[in-house]
Amino acid sequence: MWRAGLFLTFVLLVLAVLVAILVEVVNAAFGGHPSIALSALIGIAILVVVGGGLRRLVRGTAAPVGDLVEAAGRVEAGEIGTQVEVRGPAEVRTLARAFNAMSSRLEETDASRRRLLADVSHELRTPLTVMQGTLEGILDGVYPADQAHLAPVLEETRVLARLIDDLRTLSLSEVGVLRLHREPTDLARLIEEVVAGHRASADDAGVGIMVRASAELPSLELDPSRIRQVVGNLVANALRFTPAGGHVTVEAGLETDGAWVQVRDTGPGIGPDELEHVFNRFYRSPSSTGSGLGLPIARNLVRAHGGEISIESPPGGGTVVRAQLPARPA
Numbered sequence: 086m087w088r089a090g091l092f093l094t095f096v097l098l099v100l101a102v103l104v105a106i107l108v109e110v111v112n113a114a115f116g117g118h119p120s121i122a123l124s125a126l127i128g129i130a131i132l133v134v135v136g137g138g139l140r141r142l143v144r145g146t147a148a149p150v151g152d153l154v155e156a157a158g159r160v161e162a163g164e165i166g167t168q169v170e171v172r173g174p175a176e177v178r179t180l181a182r183a184f185n186a187m188s189s190r191l192e193e194t195d196a197s198r199r200r201l202l203a204d205v206s207h208e209l210r211t212p213l214t215v216m217q218g219t220l221e222g223i224l225d226g227v228y229p230a231d232q233a234h235l236a237p238v239l240e241e242t243r244v245l246a247r248l249i250d251d252l253r254t255l256s257l258s259e260v261g262v263l264r265l266h267r268e269p270t271d272l273a274r275l276i277e278e279v280v281a282g283h284r285a286s287a288d289d290a291g292v293g294i295m296v297r298a299s300a301e302l303p304s305l306e307l308d309p310s311r312i313r314q315v316v317g318n319l320v321a322n323a324l325r326f327t328p329a330g331g332h333v334t335v336e337a338g339l340e341t342d343g344a345w346v347q348v349r350d351t352g353p354g355i356g357p358d359e360l361e362h363v364f365n366r367f368y369r370s371p372s373s374t375g376s377g378l379g380l381p382i383a384r385n386l387v388r389a390h391g392g393e394i395s396i397e398s399p400p401g402g403g404t405v406v407r408a409q410l411p412a413r414p415a
Contacts, residue, residue: 093281206251212241212248251378255366256316258385265308265389272312272344272410273298274307276335279316283324289337291329294320298337305412308332310408311386316346318379319406323350323378326404340409343392347407363396371388383408 152169168190171181216238222228223235257263280296287294316335323333331351338345355363355398366381380396383406387394390408 087109124125138277149177149181150263153177153181155337156184156188160188166398194272196209201245209245209248212244214280216241217386218407247377249310251382255378255382255385258371258382258389261389263385265311267306267308268308269304270307270312271302272307272337272346273300273302275309275313276316276337276346279313279320280335282317287324290324290327292324292327293332294324294335295332296335296337298335299339299340302337305344305410307390307410311389315383315408316348318383319408322379322406323348323352323404326352328352343411345407345409347405349403354400354402354404355396360396364394380406 094153109405115360124266149170149172156167156169165188168185169181171178173181219234219238221226223230228234228411249371253265258271262372276296278300280294284294299372320333320335327333334349336347336349364380366378384394390410392408396404398404
């Protein structure tokens with residue numbers, strides 16, 4: 086508005102100067118005795134021309150601003166995703182583009198929220214149904230309150246607790262408010278500890294598991310608990326999809342400015358159609374028994390450290406998930 090005020094003040098000053106100059110010209114032309122009617126006509130003509138220009142300028146600005154006001158009201162009423170035509174002066178066009186981008190982002194966020202609610206409802210329904218059915222059977226006297234019937238209920242509560250923790254981690258990392266407690270970390274030792282925790286599961290499944298970490302790995306400024314969670318998720322996924330007699334290899338080496346960690350398995354691999362969705366939350370292949378949160382959480386935690394994660398599955402089978410971690414925080 087202050088720009089508009091300055092502009093109008095400038096126009097009025099210019100108009101006054103022009104009228105004064107024209108009156109002097111008329112005075113000189115008529116020997117100092119101008120025609121009052123002629124001077125008035127000249128002044129009126131100038132006012133008409135300038136007024137017409139100002140009117141067109143105001144209309145050219147007011148119309149697109151009015152569109153923005155109307156669109157904002159529609160968004161407030163719930164029509165998320167409303168767009169406006171980009172027109173008018175440069176500043177108004179910039180505002181319109183920003184509004185369109187904001188509206189599109191709101192639409193994407195709302196759609197993501199709806200999908201999350203649907204997915205969470207689906208994931209919670211199964212363990213709650215098992216718990217409810219078992220407990221009702223015990224209360225009705227159908228089942229005895231023994232370890233065989235209470236142990237599954239306890240396991241389902243653990244499933245719910247893990248799901249809630251995973252959802253909290255995922256939501257915090259997605260909005261960028263996840264707090265990392267960085268400290269100098271021996272990545273090779275961390276990997277050894279994670280693999281040691283999964284060795285019993287690997288032995289029970291008949292899957293070999295090994296570590297190949299470079300002896301030259303530097304100490305990295307990482308949140309060890311979060312990176313342990315990343316490696317643990319990747320190892321658990323690899324073990325889940327590797328048949329008996331297969332192998333899972335956890336490798337680590339130097340990068341130009343940091344290190345990389347990758348988990349390689351000898352499972353059946355992932356099809357091209359499924360590969361592009363594996364980092365989507367709650368996405369699971371038909372043969373998966375997990376929650377579909379492991380890879381999305383791993384990706385978000387790696388990105389929170391300033392790194393990146395990728396996945397490959399060659400046609401011959403097997404899957405390789407690779408995480409790149411910077412040596413220092415960004």
